[in-house]
Amino acid sequence: MFVNNDVRKSEEMLERHVTQPSEAGHPIILSTEDLHVYYGKKEALFEGDLQFASNQITALIGPSGSGKSTFLRSLNRMNDRIATVTGRIMYRGVDINQPAVDVYEMRRRVGMVFQRPNPFAKSIYDNIAFALRLRGVTGKHELDEIVETSLKQAALWDQVKDDLNKSALALSGGQAQRLCIARAIAVKPDILLLDEPASALDPVSTGQLEDTLLELKENYTIIIVTHNMQQAARISEYTAFFNQGRVLEYDTTSQIFTNPQVQVTSDYVSGNFG
């Protein structure tokens, strides 16, 4: 059994193509080594050592069920209660799955935005401010400033600056998603994980969201799961292609989309399957 497994892997290794950003001299902020994720007995992710370059956008693409969301959710331990994770996830030299790691502090540095916009049932202002208050930021002036800069960075300030005390639940889908981004960056993370953030948005909102992400790149490392190939091509520097729980190809986005080395990747990005 063990031997068979190895044989199968080595065979399939032939059709993998992984170029790590470190080879191009990019500083690496996050990397995974020998990562495996199990839901109960079922292994959802079993191969994919990836490095993530800081201040770049990395897109994770692949068909549904290929393990890309599972991978993303492991990066800030959102899978803690749901799945078993083995292997190492190194964030600035620290394995985040070590028991000594403060998971709450870690999640503050590795923020996440979800597929469905999930503003809290609070005012727009409090959506951003309340997590800060819990962390001891209580000065009215300081909070005002963080709320304003976060909303400006998320390109939402001009639309809501007069309605900060209104409920966030009244926002449109695109606005709500940008509020979620503002909320995530207000706690000053290093890395922003986005799980198909535009899949519930209309094309105009999607365009605005992409512009926002491109601007945020200046200050944050962004890892985005997307089903939208054009989106990956438009905004990301690096793209990882997932298939059946494995990373089949990882390279610069232009390489993946113009000159894929693996046949499956080529089929996927040209729309022949998935």
Add this chain to the structure above:
Amino acid sequence: MTSKKQNQLAIGALYGIAGLVVLILLALLGYILVSGMPKLSWHFLTSPAKAFLSGGGVGIQLFNSFYLLILAMLISFPIALGAAIYLYEYAKDNWVTATIRTAIEILSSLPSVVVGLFGFLFFVVKLRLGFSILSGAFALTFFNLPLLTRSIEDSLRTISDVQREGGLALGLSRWETVTRVILPAAVPSILTGVILSAGRVFGEAAALIYTAGQSAPALNFADWNPFNISSPLNPMRPAETLAVHIWKINSEGIMPDAKAISSGSSAVLVLAILLFNFAARYLGKRLYKRLTSA
């Protein structure tokens, strides 16, 4: 039959059923109010009951009902809230929680007279609390806990998991997420559960007959020291409630105006529950607004 016809038929039947329910409720409510209204007066609402003469009121019973309701809620709400948070937010789905849920379901269908007899044996006799407000409040807690826990758990369930993930992803602990994100959003739904159970508690008689007792000793409404025997706040005094009073008058009332008092008391009971509902909803709305700025 075409699907359009079927649909029309179904809608018609559903309207009929809904109309029937409304009609029955309105008829009951109307009957209670029409037959009880003539008796209602300030005197009736404030004066003590009389055992043999006509002209007695329900002042003490009314106060007892509210006092018991508040005490029972003060005891049962925190417990139910804690249990529901544990069951839904923390506990894993395994045989332990399954057992707890089954136990809660069985308890919630326990006849209230059984709760009353248990309360009598345990609180009144064994713990020597006697026929007292405290015994009654504890019995009502047992009566109330299962349904309240269940309804709060259901309220938590209505808040989408993406809200929990949103909280956790900001680096909040599970406890912070529950108390700062989930509970404020669940306030209206939790409140509905509280109001429904409060109505049940307010109208409960069987669980109280053997615990809070069937007598309403005279109270001195000028004395608010809970340690004095005639103080309204004394939790160790026997306290007949409005619902128990109605039951008692109808089974053994010998005052000449027993029927009128019973009708009047019923109207007061219904109105009090109505009043309580409106007040609770109003406060709940304000609370929700303050918590969520919706």
